[in-house]
Amino acid sequence: MDENSTQTGDRGRSVGFRSDRGKVLMSLMLTTGLIAVDATILATAVPSVVKELGEFEQFPWLFSVYLLAQAVSVPIYSKLADTIGRKPIILVGVGLFLLGSVLAGLAWNMTSLIVFRVVQGLGAGATAPMAMTIVGDIYTVAERALVQGYIASVWAVASVVGPALGGIFSQFTSWRWIFLVNIPLCLLAGWALARFYRENVERRHHTIDYLGAGLLTVGLTAVILALLEGGNAWSWLSWQSLTSFGIGIAALVAFVPAERRAAEPVLDLAVVRRPLIMTTTAISLGVGALLIGVTSFVPTYLENALGVVPLISGVAVAALTLGWPLSASMAGRLYLRFGYRTTVLTGSAIAVVGCVALAVSGPYPNPWTVGAVSFVIGFGLGWTAAPSLIAAQASVDWSERGVVTGINVFARSAGSAIGVAVFGAIATNVIAAGRGEHDYATIVTASTWVFAAVALTAALMLLAALRLPRGGVDSTAYATATPTR
Template sequence: MTSPTISRRDVGLRSERGPILLAVMLSTGLVAIDSTILATAVPSVVGDLGGFTRFPWLFSVYVLATAVSVPIYGKVSDVLGRKPVMLLGIALFLVGSVLCGFAWSMGSLIVFRAVQGLGAGAVQPMGMTIVGDIYTLAERPKVQGYIASVWAMASLVGPTLGGVFADYASWRWIFFVNVPLGLAAAWMLVRRFDERVQRRRTSIDWAGALLLTGGGVLLLLGLLEGGQDWAWGSAPSLLIFAAAVVLLAGFVLVEARVSEPVLPLWVFRRRVLNASSLGSLLVGCVMLGLSSYVPLYAQHVLGHGAVVAGLALAGMTIGWPIAASQCGRLYLTIGFRLTVCLGAVITVAGSLLLLTVGPESSFAHLTLCCFVMGLGFGLTASPGVVAAQASVDWRSRGVATGANMFARSIGSAVGVAIFGAVANSYVADRLGGRVSSLDELPAGVLAPALHTVFIVSAAISGLLIIGALLMPRRVTEPAEPSEAAEAAASPA
């Protein structure tokens, strides 16, 4: 089959960047709001559809579908172009949203959430890749700050909007509201993003894609459900991890032989890509600890309401875009390594500050800790993505971005396993048996259990410094023919 070859000459610079950025922000907003809007409506969903014991899969299946599809979309975008993959992702997300809105049972809703996740797996990396295509190395941090601000707004709007729909309309509108936003983003991309590419002969690595998907699903399934639905050392757990290892080993063998691998093995041989992926994995792990347990601490230990408890994370989602928008000045001056090291140190400082929070602490104290850690995340994750993109040419940027975001998804799954095991182990030791829910525990037991989670989070944050030291000081962006001339002629 024939497919396009992507270069700076052909992508992005022929288009007006402002409307494209707005379309990327709208698309990112779909995914960002969807990740928070459903949580506050779970009681209404369960009350309508039933299936209380299965509702956690509404979140798990979404994470699974998103994570395993990210690297595949990244490779496909390097072959077919960013625009068609982004439009496919938006279409899948909207189809999944409409189907979720018409779901008739918990089982059907879980299946349709997987369709949404497959769409999100394209939208997230393509947004970052398009930004890397049309903005220079110096401009990208500021633009990524804009995109990060979308997540900040979503963390505030999502839970509130979900509660409003659940209380005053129907939980189904949580999904229907995605349709106008998605259509607007797709219309802007179709009208304003003029992506012109040259054709070349290529083949699609279907075997590698299937092996990566199967192995990734089993690995994430084992991490997400281990210690929850089955014990870590049980037969189902061991069987799932063994099957994941076999499939991923087969994937490595296939990728070493095919001409167009879906995830080229050279990705794992480049220092900058390994360093950025390690940082992304650790950020995903620590961020999961904040997102899952800080609101629980605010609500059940400090005694705040559900809405206020959710807003405790606003500090992180405000600090992240502030740091991300300013990190460009730093890495252009002191280099990537020192910038990421600074972010890692700030993250560690925030995690240590979080250890000072106790049952008598104020809400402002808890929010300040999240703000500091958000600053650290912004100075760690954002330069890591930029460095990964800058280290490769146009033909490999989708793969590099997808690998970085896949690492973050793996980190989140690992975080679920680690923090859940720590909290459950502490509670079980105190109460003399296994406990299925932390929400019903008294603060006298829950507070020290969550404090133990924060200790582990601080220890993992310390590993960020090691990852930061692996980052090269400078990253040289591969030049394309006529790049300077076309950049000078491009619209602002």
């Protein structure tokens, strides 16, 4: 990296937290914690939210609009970060997340809560990738394994704290506190980044691909709208449904030539078309869909089918997000010894077993069974997500590594957004077929169909993993990155 790269001071080259970089790392861990907790805290509170605000059929939008806003904003933030620096972008992200949290905590109906979740999503779209980018800027390749362990520990803690807090707030106070609790955390994270993170950025001219970003946003939004409301707000063959699908598909088709002509495309299709990148991108789509499918629908399933308290359903979700970092911490050793293909295939197969078990046990609700299979799914995803990303990064030199990482982050977010729309459409249509009654039998049937769709998604992810090339990645690929001073 050139001499105008991000700086954090020349003092203290240690990875420890007492060094200058360590203080920045602590700030990034806190910022990452905001997004990590938010990923699980809302799921356990959905029944409480619906009970107060109503409109059960709209609850999937609480997740899909957040993920959609995050997905489509990531490429734009990445381009801006290259122009004006990482620090302004991550601070804007924290600010937007703070604003969205305050507004969501004051929401007066489901529609307003959905709108305010968009604001939160726009904030997450800046903070999550910028934290990963800054870590890459200030730490050498050899140091990143240890640093990523610290970041993974944040997700591990959040996997327990998030669902537990969601359950506690819903059961003993109010679901609104799941958003209001972000206020002091955002203020602390923003202050820490402003205080400790310093950078020198050479201002360079970049062309923002507004046309591509607009077409991608319109395309994904229209398709997700059609999937969520089809068979619910309108019939599948109604003019509303056909129009939404038509607009979405047309925008996504137009997106392809627009990106080919763009000087700096928001999503570089030339990179995506490479076989390895295409395969790992497909895997990332599956990972995003599986994660949201389980974390979004398991709490509703348990709380409505069994009447368990939110705290118990939160523990079941925590089992998945605890299994992930646990296996991810071992993935590095497995990858270096057996290769990324073997590791990813093993993880994908484990995830399939867990998802099939979840679908099979669907008609027989039991929180312990759900927790156990959720842990298995999370364990499998931990051996799938990180090694596939590492394989993609190792296949390119330093100048393209950021692009490949951005594609992976975008694919996972898009997979989650599309996944929650598809799974939500399945659930609402089953409920509608049961005359809209939210009784035990209907909820169990709807959840079982959703879990079956999750299992099918896992199988498709495994098929994608089978397309990974045989053989390991040349270890010298890791030496092409140049650390920041």
